[in-house]
Amino acid sequence: MRKIRAVVYGVGRMGSISTRLMLEHGVEIVGAISQSPQKVGRDLGDVAGLGFQTNVTVERDAEAVLSQLRPDIAIVTVSSYLADMYEHLHRCADHGVNAITLAEEAFYPxxxxxxxxxxxxxxxxxxxxxxxxxxxxxxxxxxxxxLMMGTSHRIDSVVGRVSWNVDDYGPEVAKDQRVGDTLEQFEGFLSRGDRPPTFGRNTLDALVAGTGLRVSAIENHTRPETATTELYSSTLDLRIPAGEVIGFTDIDTIRTVEGPVFTFEMTGSVYAEGQRDVNEWDIHGEPELSVVNPVLNTQMTTCTSMVNRIPDVLNAPPGYVTVDRLPQLKYRAFPLGSYVEAG
Ligand SMILES: NC(=O)c1ccc[n+]([C@@H]2O[C@H](COP(=O)([O-])OP(=O)(O)OC[C@H]3O[C@@H](n4cnc5c(N)ncnc54)[C@H](OP(=O)(O)O)[C@@H]3O)[C@@H](O)[C@H]2O)c1
Incomplete structure (x- = not known):
């Protein structure tokens, strides 16, 4: 078994959690990249809050890190949209480095x-x-x-409802979710017309593509979520007065020529006391089906999904390979390197 050599590209909230998960799964972390002066030059263990030194210094120069260290893979946890991610993914590929990213649009771009x-x-x-x-x-x-859709005889519609807490993530996410906007600022953001794709859109694109159904219409409706009483965002260290924006809900719909309609309602907002993550999907048709996760830790499962995917990425053919073309995700009981095929 060979050890997987990885670079953490973006040492924010997700990169830090993933660092621990990789180390505990036998991955050798050979480099780390970030940009702020508060992180660059420090040991990755300190920046990621691991409580021990890794002897890997966080660097600013991504070109130098990738070209000198030649890792097997970079986990890229920097931003959400392909327009911003392009340079990072291009840089990894150009240096012959495989990459897996959490960028929402990159899921199915x-x-x-x-x-x-x-x-x-x-x-x-x-x-x-x-x-x-x-x-x-x-x-x-x-x-x-x-998978659940695979047990349907006929599907009329698929309806998903998801909620996650902005404060489980870093400032990049809070910025995307417009936390701290006034309602006027939020309306301005919506009306500018240059909004990147919603996270729901890319998810539905992947879901629909897997069925072979043909898309006839794509719709989006977005509503701001506002604080009913003053709320504190720990990520931004910001008090948000009642009436101001704590995130938003996207409702994305894809209609198909053949009939089935796919709708995904996703809320990302700063939670009030006692709020919990939601992941519920109804598949209407014959028979009626639903998938509900009463216990959910989106922050962790985001990172475990990415880290457990590393062997699949290393085993995949070259190219931009979206997860619909990868094997079913598996529990990794052993070091990740043991799942990498020879050659
Ligand atoms: N797909 C999913 O399920 C999922 C879930 C959660 C998050 N995400 C996405 O993953 C991304 C990261 O989330 P997060 O919570 O970890 O955010 P975060 O804490 O704000 O981390 C972002 C990191 O990227 C670094 N960075 C930004 N621009 C960079 C550049 N040009 N070069 C090098 N490093 C750069 C930042 O560095 P500094 O701190 O040094 O400035 C920071 O460490 C976000 O876009 C988020 O939307 C996706």
């Missing part, structure tokens, strides 16, 4: 950013590496639902 995805796919194939997006979408929003 074929329809929302086809040109950039095709360019990354071509480069990855040329360099013989694989690029993949994973995260909470992988199992909870796509594969669980997709």
């Amino acid at each position: 074929w329809r929302t950013s086809p040109r950039m995805t095709a360019a990354l796919d071509a480069l990855a194939k040329e360099r013989g590496v694989t690029l993949t997006g994973s995260g909470q979408q992988d199992v909870y929003w796509m594969n669980l639902v997709s």
Whole structure:
């Protein structure tokens, strides 16, 4: 068994959790990349709050880290949309480094950013590496639902409802979710017309693509979530007065030529005391089906999904390979390197 050599590209909230998970699964972390002066130059163990030294210094120069260290894989936890992620994924592929990312659009970017995805796919194939997006979408929003759909005789509609706490993630997520906006600022954001794809859109694209159904219409409705009493966001260290934005809910719908309608309602907001994560899907048709997760820790399962996917990425053919083309995600009882096929 060989050890997997990995770089943590983006040492934020998710990168830090994933660092611990990788170390505990026998991955050798050879490098780390971040950008703020508060992190660069420090030991990864300190930045990630591990309580021990890793002897890996957080660096700023991603080019240098990737070209000098030549890791097997980079876990890229930097931002959400392909327009921002393109340079990072391009850089990994260009240096012959496989990459897995949590970027929400990267989960299934074929329809929302086809040109950039095709360019990354071509480069990855040329360099013989694989690029993949994973995260909470992988199992909870796509594969669980997709497997259940496999037990349907007829599907009329699929309806998902999801909620997660913005404060479980870092400032990048809080910024995406417009936490702290006034309602006027939020309306301005919606009306600008340059909004990147919703996280729900990319999830539904993957779900629908797996059925072979043809898309006839795509709809989105977004509503702000506002504080009913003053709320504190620990991620932003910000008190949000009643009436101001604590996140939002996207309702995405994909209609198909053949009839089935897919709807995904996703709320990402700063939680009030006692609120819990939600993942509930109803599949209407014959028979009626539902998937409900009464106990859910989205923050952890986001990272475990990505880390447990690492062997699948290393075993995959080169290219931009979305998870619909990877094997079913498996529990990893042994060091991740033991799941990597020879050659
Ligand atoms: N798919 C999913 O299920 C899922 C779930 C959670 C999060 N996410 C996504 O994953 C991303 C990270 O989330 P998070 O909670 O970890 O956010 P975070 O705590 O804000 O971390 C983002 C990290 O990226 C680093 N970074 C930003 N730009 C960079 C650059 N140009 N070069 C190098 N490093 C850079 C930041 O560095 P500094 O701190 O040094 O500035 C920070 O460490 C977000 O886009 C989020 O939406 C996806």
